[in-house]
Every structure is written in C-alpha cells, then in structure tokens.
Amino acid sequence: MTDRGSAAEPALDVAEGISAEPITQWDLFVTRLRRHRLATIAFFYISFVAYVALMAPLFTCEKNDTFCGRGPVEMSLLTTVIMLAITAGAIYLAYRAFVGKLRGAAIALSLVGLVGVIFLISSWGFLDIPRVNHYADQLPDESGRILVNIAPRSSLPLGTDDLGRDVLSRVIHGGRASLAVGIVVGALVALLGTVVGSLAGYYPGVVDQSLMRFTDLVLGLPLLPVAIVVGRVLPELRFLPGFLKQGAWGIAVLLGLLVWGALARIVRAEFLSLREKEFVEAARAAGANDRRIIFRHILPNALSPIIVQTTLIVGTAIIVEAALSFLGFGVRPPIPTWGGMAASGAAIAVRGFWWELVFSAGALITTVLAINFIGDGLRDALDPTQTIERK
Amino acid sequence: MFAYIIRRLVYGIVTLFALSLVVFVLIQFSGGTPLDRLKLNPRMQPVIAQLTEQWGLDKPWYEQYFIWLKNFVTPIDVPSEPGLTVVLFGKLGIRSWVAVAAGVVAIGYSVATFFIRVKANWWRTFRAFSIIGVWVAAFWIAKSRVVFALNWGESFRGDGAVWDNVFGAAGNTFRLGLTALAIALILGIPLGIYQAIKQYSFFDQMGTMLSFITFSTPIFIIGVMLQLILAYQLERWTGVKVFYVAGMTSSGYAELERGLFGLPSLAQWGDVIQHLTLPALSIAAISMAGYSRFQRASMLEVMHSDYLRTAKAKGLPRRTIIVKHALRNALIPIVTLVSLDIAFIIGGAIITESIFGWPGVGRLYIGAINAIDYPTIMAVVMAIGAGVVVMNIVADILYGVLDPRVRYD
Numbered sequence: 001m002t003d004r005g006s007a008a009e010p011a012l013d014v015a016e017g018i019s020a021e022p023i024t025q026w027d028l029f030v031t032r033l034r035r036h037r038l039a040t041i042a043f044f045y046i047s048f049v050a051y052v053a054l055m056a057p058l059f060t061c062e063k064n065d066t067f068c069g070r071g072p073v074e075m076s077l078l079t080t081v082i083m084l085a086i087t088a089g090a091i092y093l094a095y096r097a098f099v100g101k102l103r104g105a106a107i108a109l110s111l112v113g114l115v116g117v118i119f120l121i122s123s124w125g126f127l128d129i130p131r132v133n134h135y136a137d138q139l140p141d142e143s144g145r146i147l148v149n150i151a152p153r154s155s156l157p158l159g160t161d162d163l164g165r166d167v168l169s170r171v172i173h174g175g176r177a178s179l180a181v182g183i184v185v186g187a188l189v190a191l192l193g194t195v196v197g198s199l200a201g202y203y204p205g206v207v208d209q210s211l212m213r214f215t216d217l218v219l220g221l222p223l224l225p226v227a228i229v230v231g232r233v234l235p236e237l238r239f240l241p242g243f244l245k246q247g248a249w250g251i252a253v254l255l256g257l258l259v260w261g262a263l264a265r266i267v268r269a270e271f272l273s274l275r276e277k278e279f280v281e282a283a284r285a286a287g288a289n290d291r292r293i294i295f296r297h298i299l300p301n302a303l304s305p306i307i308v309q310t311t312l313i314v315g316t317a318i319i320v321e322a323a324l325s326f327l328g329f330g331v332r333p334p335i336p337t338w339g340g341m342a343a344s345g346a347a348i349a350v351r352g353f354w355w356e357l358v359f360s361a362g363a364l365i366t367t368v369l370a371i372n373f374i375g376d377g378l379r380d381a382l383d384p385t386q387t388i389e390r391k
Numbered sequence: 392m393f394a395y396i397i398r399r400l401v402y403g404i405v406t407l408f409a410l411s412l413v414v415f416v417l418i419q420f421s422g423g424t425p426l427d428r429l430k431l432n433p434r435m436q437p438v439i440a441q442l443t444e445q446w447g448l449d450k451p452w453y454e455q456y457f458i459w460l461k462n463f464v465t466p467i468d469v470p471s472e473p474g475l476t477v478v479l480f481g482k483l484g485i486r487s488w489v490a491v492a493a494g495v496v497a498i499g500y501s502v503a504t505f506f507i508r509v510k511a512n513w514w515r516t517f518r519a520f521s522i523i524g525v526w527v528a529a530f531w532i533a534k535s536r537v538v539f540a541l542n543w544g545e546s547f548r549g550d551g552a553v554w555d556n557v558f559g560a561a562g563n564t565f566r567l568g569l570t571a572l573a574i575a576l577i578l579g580i581p582l583g584i585y586q587a588i589k590q591y592s593f594f595d596q597m598g599t600m601l602s603f604i605t606f607s608t609p610i611f612i613i614g615v616m617l618q619l620i621l622a623y624q625l626e627r628w629t630g631v632k633v634f635y636v637a638g639m640t641s642s643g644y645a646e647l648e649r650g651l652f653g654l655p656s657l658a659q660w661g662d663v664i665q666h667l668t669l670p671a672l673s674i675a676a677i678s679m680a681g682y683s684r685f686q687r688a689s690m691l692e693v694m695h696s697d698y699l700r701t702a703k704a705k706g707l708p709r710r711t712i713i714v715k716h717a718l719r720n721a722l723i724p725i726v727t728l729v730s731l732d733i734a735f736i737i738g739g740a741i742i743t744e745s746i747f748g749w750p751g752v753g754r755l756y757i758g759a760i761n762a763i764d765y766p767t768i769m770a771v772v773m774a775i776g777a778g779v780v781v782m783n784i785v786a787d788i789l790y791g792v793l794d795p796r797v798r799y800d
Contacts, residue, residue, distance in 0.1 A: 217405065222738065223738065225738075228741070233417050236420055342609075346618075357619075371607075376603075
C-alpha cells in the first residue's frame with residue numbers, strides 16, 4: 001500500500017477523475033510489473049542477453065579474416081552514429097516504459113534496443129581490445145603461438161579454452177542456442193497448448209476426449225530419455241533441412257513438440273470454467289458465434305495463465321537443451337553452446353582452468369534465473385485478485 | 392474407484408505402446424547399425440552376417456518392431472541351467488525373501504489403507520507417507536531381482552541379458568534416487584514450514600532467493616561444482632580425501648572387514664557414504680528447492696484459513712496451532728508432488744550418473760544410445776515410462792484419498 005500516493009499509480013487518477021486518458025488493462029499490468037523489482041531487472045537482463053546473442057556476428061568473428069586477432073574491428077563512422085542513435089532511442093523508450101507511462105509496442109521496441117549501450121561499450125572499436133579468436137577455430141597470436149588455457153586478462157576478458165578459443169566469443173555465440181530454444185519453444189508451446197487446450201475446453205465430448213487423450217500421451221513420454229534419442233538421431237535425418245540438423249533449432253523444435261502438454265491442460269481447465277460464466281452466456285444470447293466467443297470473450301480472460309506458464313516452460317526448456325548439449329546429444333561441437341562449454345570446461349576445471357566452466361555456467365544460470373523471475377513477476381502482475389501489499 | 396484405476400491403467404498401456412513405437416522408429420534413423428564397430432576387422436565378416444541374421448537386422452523395421460514387441464512381453468521359460476539369476480522363486484536367498492516380504496506387506500498395506508478408516512489424527516499423515524513404503528519395496532525388489540523375467544533379449548554390445556543389466560542398474564539408481572529423495576524431504580519440508588512461519592523475515596527472503604537460484608541451475612552444473620569444491624578443493628586444502636567423485640565403492644571395498652551376519656561393516660558403510668554423498672546431493676538440491684517452495688505455499692494457505700483463525704481466537708498457544716492444526720493439513724499436498732517427482736529423479740539420475748560414473752540406469756542408457764544397442768535402449772525407456780505412468784496414477788489416487796472433495800468419474 002506504500003505506493004498509493006505516488007504519481008505512477010493510475011488508480012489514483014481514476015479515483016479523482018483527473019486523468020483524461022483512459023486506464024487500460026495494460027497500464028495496470030505495467031504498474032504492477034514495475035513494482036516487482038526483480039522481474040524488472042530480469043527483464044532488462046534478458047533483453048541484454050537477447051540483444052548480444054542476436055548481434056553476435058557484429059562483435060565476434062565469424063571467419064579467420066583479417067580482423068580477427070589483429071586488433072580492433074574497424075567500425076565506420078556511419079555504423080557508430082546509427083548504433084548511438086538506436087541506443088539513445090532505446091534508453092529513452094525504456095525510461096518511458098518503466099518510469100513514465102507507455103503503451104505496449106513502445107516497450108517491445110525498447111527491449112530490443114536498450115542494451116545498445118553495453119554493445120557500444122563492449123564493441124571493440126571503442127575500447128581497442130584486440131579480439132584474439134574465432135569462436136570455433138584457434139588463431140595464433142603475432143608470434144605464431146596458439147594461446148591455450150589463458151586466464152582472463154585485459155586482452156582476453158574471459159580467457160581462452162583448452163583449444164585456444166576465446167571464451168567470451170563462445171559465450172556470446174552460445175547464447176544463440178539458448179535464445180533459439182527460448183523463442184521456438186515459447187512460440188510452439190503457446191501455439192499448440194492454446195489451440196489444443198481451448199478446443200478441448202470449448203467443445204466437450206468427442207473433441208475434448210480425443211484431444212485430451214492425445215495430450216495425456218504426450219505428457220506421459222519421459223522427457224529426457226526421449227529427447228536424448230531424438231538428439232542422437234537428429235543429425236542423421238536426411239529429409240530435414242540443414243539448419244534443423246546442425247544447430248539448436250532442431251533441438252528447439254523437438255523440445256517444443258514434447259512440452260506443450262502441461263499448458264494444454266491448464267488452458268482447458270481455464271476454458272471449462274470460463275465457458276460457464278455469465279458474460280459468455282450473455283455473448284451467446286446476443287448471437288455471437290463460437291469463433292467470436294472463443295477469441296473475443298474467453299481467450300483474453302485465459303491469457304494470464306498462458307503467458308505465465310509459457311515463460312516457466314521456456315526456462316525449463318533452456319535447461320534441458322543445455323543438459324542435452326552437456327551430454328553430447330544436443331548441438332554438436334564446434335558450434336558453441338553453454339551446456340557444451342560447461343562440459344568441456346568441467347574437464348579442464350580440475351586442472352585449475354576454471355574460467356570456461358564458470359562463465360558458461362554463469363551465463364546459463366543467470367539467464368534461466370531471469371526468465372523465472374519474469375515468470376514470477378508476470379504471475380503477480382497478471383493476477384487481478386492479488387492485493388498490492390506484497391513487497 | 393476401481394473402474395477409474397483400470398481406465399487409467401489402460402491409458403497408461405496405450406501411452407507405453409506409443410512410446411515404444413516412437414523410440415523404435417527413431418532408432419532406425421540413427422545412421423548406423425549396432426554391428427558397425429565390428430566392421431573394422433575383416434575377419435569379423437561371417438560373425439556380422441550371422442548376427443545380422445540372428446538379430447533380424449535385415450528385416451524391415453516394422454517386422455523387427457513386432458518381433459521385439461512379442462518378445463518383450465513374453466516371459467522367459469524357466470531355465471534349468473544355473474547362472475541365470477532371475478527365475479520366478481527359483482533361487483531365493485535370505486535377501487530375496489526380505490524383498491518378497493517387503494513387497495507383499497507394502498502392496499497389501501497400500502491397498503488396505505484405502506479401506507481402513509481410523510479416527511486418529513495421525514492416520515491421514517501416516518497413510519499419506521505410505522507411498523514411501525512402496526518406494527522402499529520397489530527398491531528391494533529391483534535390487535534382488537525377485538520377479539519373473541521377461542524375454543528382453545541379449546544386449547547388442549555383448550554384455551549379457553538385458554533384463555539382468557537393467558535390473559542390476561535399477562538397484563543402483565534406486566540407491567541414488569532414494570537417498571536423494573530422503574535428503575530432499577528431510578531438509579526441504581522443514582525449511583518450507585519454517586519459512587512459512589517466519590513469513591517475510593530475512594530467513595524467508597534468503598530461502599526464497601536460494602531456492603529460486605537452485606531451481607534455475609541445471610543439475611549438471613550442481614554436480615560438477617560439487618565435484619570441484621567438495622571433492623577436489625576440499626582434498627587440496629585439508630589433505631584428506633573426504634568424498635569420491637566416481638563409482639559406487641572403492642576398488643578395495645570387498646577387502647574391508649565384513650560386519651556381523653554378512654552385513655556391511657562400519658568401514659564399508661563409510662566407504663559407501665563417501666561415494667554416495669555428492670551425486671545424491673546434486674539430485675537432492677533441485678528437488679529440495681521445489682519441495683521447500685511448495686511446502687511454504689501450502690503452509691501459508693493453511694495458515695490463512697478460517698479454522699486456524701478460530702484456533703488463534705480460542706487462545707491456543709502458537710506451538711499447538713502450528714504443530715497440531717496447521718502442519719497436518721499442510722503436509723498433505725506434498726505427497727502427490729513426491730510421487731510425481733520420480734520422473735524428475737530418474738531424469739536427473741541420467742545426467743548425474745554420467746557425471747559421477749555411477750553404474751545405474753542412466754549410464755546404461757547413455758552407453759546403449761552411443762552403441763545403438765536397441766534392446767537395452769528400449770528396455771530402459773519402457774522401464775522409465777512404466778515408472779512414470781504408475782507414479783502418475785498413484786499420485787492421482789493419493790490426491791483423491793487425501794482430499795475427500797475430489798471425485799473420480
């Protein structure tokens with residue numbers, strides 16, 4: 001109840017009739033989310049990770065070209081100006097989103113752009129830090145030696161691994177696997193779970209029974225053993241396009257197809273209870289057809305469990321992908337993933353070379369932790385029955 | 392009730408059937424045959440031809456599948472030759488009899504608890520935890536292999552009957568999993584209860600934060616970190632080898648003095664504990680975080696209920712309110728969580744066993760996958776799948792037994 005008097009509380013404006021703007025559900029949601037400090041921080045952290053992983057080719061090397069290991073990347077003035085502009089805009093949007101009042105699209109924009117600062121700080125053009133190694137191949141230094149197991153130092157912020165590859169570049173590239181899993185699993189789970197759950201919940205009888213039996217079947221598959229088998233055979237499937245066989249995308253699709261069952265059950269339960277509510281009855285009496293009732297009346301009310309559950313499943317999926325890569329059944333080396341790096345880092349950590357393990361594991365844990373915090377924050381923010389006294 | 396159980400079992404069998412089909416078809420795509428490792432040796436040609444014919448590897452996959460399916464559910468004829476250890480009541484040592492007795496008692500007990508009505512308050516909690524008795528019985532049965540054997544075939548890696556391998560490994564996995572479960576329950580539940588009693592205190596905040604972090608940490612990182620810190624670094628600092636990082640026992644285990652009646656001696660127990668602690672802890676950590684969060688939530692729900700306010704209003708001492716009124720109801724929901732946790736523990740065991748070199752089901756599975764050893768892969772997958780199905784049903788039934796408002800239809 002402490003925030004009741006602050007200007008950031010829309011409810012106050014409503015009560016006194018001062019505000020000319022209507023207070024939308026979205027405003028209430030953002031207000032509640034903002035109050036969850038950990039979720040806010042996690043939100044920015046995830047956008048940072050996503051941004052760096054997406055832009056990885058910009059500040060690590062793809063090939064052993066002349067840039068790599070031979071001093072700073074030359075960034076043109078134009079690139080610098082554009083990056084500065086994007087960053088400034090992103091900071092402004094982020095400020096408006098979480099300090100002032102803002103609509104949804106602007107927040108989404110700010111997420112992508114905000115962390116440009118970090119990008120600019122860490123982009124080698126500004127700090128003149130020579131990048132030593134390509135993420136997959138060793139590169140000798142000026143005197144022709146390969147720098148193996150170098151402890152973190154100013155020119156190699158996170159050190160090199162046992163093959164002489166730059167750990168920082170690999171950590172940044174490894175984020176792409178986790179990001180791919182997060183995006184694909186999130187999208188697939190939200191889609192499949194919502195479609196199956198709402199159909200089963202809205203149409204009782206044969207549709208419900210058959211869909212839920214199928215869901216039970218998918219839920220009954222033990223996740224890790226099946227995922228290991230699929231991970232083992234994935235690179236051998238000739239009919240798959242290359243990007244599904246090699247990188248994390250195939251693993252991501254597989255995990256998405258395996259974990260949607262829990263969400264489908266939740267959505268179905270939500271639909272079952274909402275279907276009997278008076279407002280749906282009113283809509284039906286007014287002559288609305290099934291499509292309109294599902295999309296305009298029931299689904300918006302069932303959105304909050306869908307969002308929360310999807311967030312939590314994404315966290316789990318990232319962990320499972322890392323575990324698969326750790327066991328050697330996920331993304332194959334030399335493509336870097338955090339799980340795979342933890343595996344090779346664990347082997348050399350015994351000899352005292354701790355950095356590869358610690359930095360890859362740290363990136364993994366903080367990312368999953370941030371996703372779970374966001375899920376927690378969303379759960380609090382989306383629950384309309386929740387009182388504001390907490391925290 | 393019985394109709395419900397039967398129907399769930401039928402669904403479970405359909406699920407297992409689909410599982411076997413999916414995995415079997417997937418293995419077909421693995422881009423190699425189990426005999427590839429023999430091909431390097433030119434003198435192995437006739438052996439390869441013979442084994443291909445004997446194992447039916449030249450047949451189309453659906454035919455192989457039906458052969459596998461038929462054999463998989465067929466009991467082995469009781470063999471007369473010695474050496475095959477798994478015979479229905481064939482050779483029973485004292486340990487096997489204990490297992491049989493434990494199994495019978497546990498199953499009979501769990502059936503009886505559904506019908507017996509006891510007025511005493513402790514009965515519900517006790518009945519709820521009877522699931523642990525079933526676990527222990529399953530552990531003993533798996534360990535002693537006193538069950539009739541099914542024809543699961545020979546391992547394609549040439550290390551004997553799959554049935555023996557799987558159940559030998561299952562005993563080791565149960566040793567690991569049950570220890571982890573015990574640690575998680577003993578530490579996690581009191582932690583959650585204490586957090587709920589001291590809600591919003593510093594301890595509560597720290598506990599919530601810690602369990603969040605543990606919950607977000609992949610199990611392999613916990614395992615590797617435990618190895619590095621509690622095994623290697625501890626040995627480096629103290630000079631004493633406290634924990635081992637690989638295997639179940641030291642190589643000199645058998646030479647240690649035996650205890651009375653052929654039971655393990657104190658030294659042997661110590662050796663086992665030194666090996667068991669780290670892998671069990673790494674599995675327990677994540678379960679513990681889950682249990683403590685769940686227990687905290689359920690305790691808080693009870694603490695805010697009307698009957699507890701009544702108890703407070705009556706002027707009962709705080710201790711009585713918590714121990715006699717709140718705790719009993721708050722402990723119930725976690726029972727279902729524990730029985731659903733088997734899938735997680737087995738999944739965690741796959742990873743933990745490969746980190747700690749623990750000769751359990753998980754390591755058997757990884758080895759079989761790498762060698763494309765169909766019979767072992769299928770057997771492990773089906774055993775885990777059956778475990779998940781059974782524990783799901785048990786969880787649902789327990790939920791209904793403990794909460795009379797739930798109706799089966």
